[in-house]
Amino acid sequence: MMCRPIKIQMEDDVALDLDRIRAVRVLGRGALGTVFLVTAATGGRLPPLFALKVFDKRSATKPHALRRARWELSLLSRLSAAPRDHPHPHPFLPSLLGCVETPDLLAWAIPFCSGGDLHALRRSLSPSDEEAFSPAATRFYLSEIVVGLTHLHSIRVAYRDLKPENILLRSSGHIMLADFDLSRHLPPRSITASSPPPPLPSDNIRRPLRKLTRVFSLGAADNQIKQARLARVSPAGRRRTSSSSISHSDAEERSFSFVGTEEYVAPEVVRGEGHGFAVDWWALGILAYELAYGRTPFRGRNRKETFRNVLTRPPLFPGRRRTDLTDLIERLLVKDPERRLGFTGGAEEVKGHPFFHGVKWELLPEVARPPFMAPVIDEEEEVEQERSNNERAMGFDVRDYFKGLRQREPTVPPSRSSESLEDF
Numbered sequence: 001m002m003c004r005p006i007k008i009q010m011e012d013d014v015a016l017d018l019d020r021i022r023a024v025r026v027l028g029r030g031a032l033g034t035v036f037l038v039t040a041a042t043g044g045r046l047p048p049l050f051a052l053k054v055f056d057k058r059s060a061t062k063p064h065a066l067r068r069a070r071w072e073l074s075l076l077s078r079l080s081a082a083p084r085d086h087p088h089p090h091p092f093l094p095s096l097l098g099c100v101e102t103p104d105l106l107a108w109a110i111p112f113c114s115g116g117d118l119h120a121l122r123r124s125l126s127p128s129d130e131e132a133f134s135p136a137a138t139r140f141y142l143s144e145i146v147v148g149l150t151h152l153h154s155i156r157v158a159y160r161d162l163k164p165e166n167i168l169l170r171s172s173g174h175i176m177l178a179d180f181d182l183s184r185h186l187p188p189r190s191i192t193a194s195s196p197p198p199p200l201p202s203d204n205i206r207r208p209l210r211k212l213t214r215v216f217s218l219g220a221a222d223n224q225i226k227q228a229r230l231a232r233v234s235p236a237g238r239r240r241t242s243s244s245s246i247s248h249s250d251a252e253e254r255s256f257s258f259v260g261t262e263e264y265v266a267p268e269v270v271r272g273e274g275h276g277f278a279v280d281w282w283a284l285g286i287l288a289y290e291l292a293y294g295r296t297p298f299r300g301r302n303r304k305e306t307f308r309n310v311l312t313r314p315p316l317f318p319g320r321r322r323t324d325l326t327d328l329i330e331r332l333l334v335k336d337p338e339r340r341l342g343f344t345g346g347a348e349e350v351k352g353h354p355f356f357h358g359v360k361w362e363l364l365p366e367v368a369r370p371p372f373m374a375p376v377i378d379e380e381e382e383v384e385q386e387r388s389n390n391e392r393a394m395g396f397d398v399r400d401y402f403k404g405l406r407q408r409e410p411t412v413p414p415s416r417s418s419e420s421l422e423d424f
């Protein structure tokens with residue numbers, strides 16, 4: 001089959017050759033695509049294992065699904081393009097390893113995160129949802145997320161889908177924000193101040209790694225960080241929300257589409273007022289709450305109740321003890337976006353909150369022992385063994401995977417993705 005590369009701005013050639021890669025297994029299925037663990041033929045520029053997100057053009061009944069897939073790809077390309085002042089891939093954002101388009105598929109490769117996602121990790125640690133991460137672990141993850149958001153905002157991109165399921169964990173234990181199909185470029189006038197990306201070193205660069213305690217000033221209680229083996233738990237499906245865009249003459253400045261995951265949607269989005277970068281700071285508040293307390297603060301019995309809570313209720317904290325974390329959450333969960341932490345001062349304002357006091361932001365990627373490390377996976381070894389045992393039996397071709405799906409479902413019903421992305 002002819003595979004044609006997508007024209008995107010990259011310094012290196014990123015065209016993937018589907019004849020030279022084999023899928024080992026499906027890593028996950030989302031509203032937009034299926035993600036595979038993939039191995040490439042030896043000798044190329046690709047790592048031995050990587051993730052391949054594949055968008056099946058034939059199963060998408062709505063044109064905006066393809067548009068979203070293309071947007072995600074173009075953003076990844078942009079994140080990977082190395083401007084002179086920031087020459088390495090961002091440590092907490094994915095880099096684009098390659099991409100390919102066929103008449104049926106649009107596929108792109110990003111680094112494989114063997115640690116699963118934060119939602120699965122939290123559930124594996126506390127299945128009852130009662131306990132959650134320690135303050136130190138919460139601070140570590142929030143800090144890395146803030147650095148990722150700082151960079152996105154600096155290139156005028158609002159993420160709009162911050163939630164634990166989209167925070168993947170690399171084998172190093174550091175985070176990688178994933179899933180950018182809901183993100184949106186916001187033109188300058190809508191921008192709340194956001195600082196330029198810090199000159200973070202790539203995690204490809206060999207440097208002496210640092211201990212968590214040298215990057216964070218940890219209190220005694222915070223030192224009780226436990227090592228945990230990660231269970232591969234499928235993230236519980238949380239409904240993503242997407243309904244009609246609200247038309248507005250000012251639409252160039254702000255986004256008026258109604259997207260996100262119910263429990264993470266900001267009040268201004270519920271009210272249909274249009275939104276800017278402050279939606280990400282709101283979502284950071286929800287995430288901070290969920291990481292610390294094991295549940296989101298405004299969840300109701302149904303969508304209507306959740307939204308009512310989002311609009312009217314203050315977050316309530318178990319035990320009512322006031323801490324820097326509860327203060328941070330309250331300031332991020334201010335209903336009026338213009339009074340929300342981060343609106344006026346951007347990421348620097350968030351970083352300056354006392355909860356983050358002592359965080360050495362530029363050293364974060366060098367923390368050698370993050371709170372949780374993924375179990376050492378020997379998939380790479382397995383792949384190598386299989387490869388030497390029997391080259392032809394190794395894995396499967398992603399094109400065959402989708403052909404097989406189509407044969408089993410001759411008339412493809414509207415997919416979950418096309419339903420949930422309706423009218424975007």
Ligand SMILES: Nc1ncnc2c1ncn2[C@@H]1O[C@H](COP(=O)(O)OP(=O)(O)OP(=O)(O)O)[C@@H](O)[C@H]1O
Pocket residue numbers: 027028029030031032033034035051053110111112113114117165168178179180181235
């Ligand atoms: N780089 C990666 N490494 C490991 N697993 C990954 C990677 N990227 C994605 N996954 C897995 O695949 C799942 C689906 O990926 P992703 O969220 O990007 O797809 P999507 O179709 O955009 O989903 P959504 O419905 O959230 O929009 C993720 O939840 C995750 O479990």
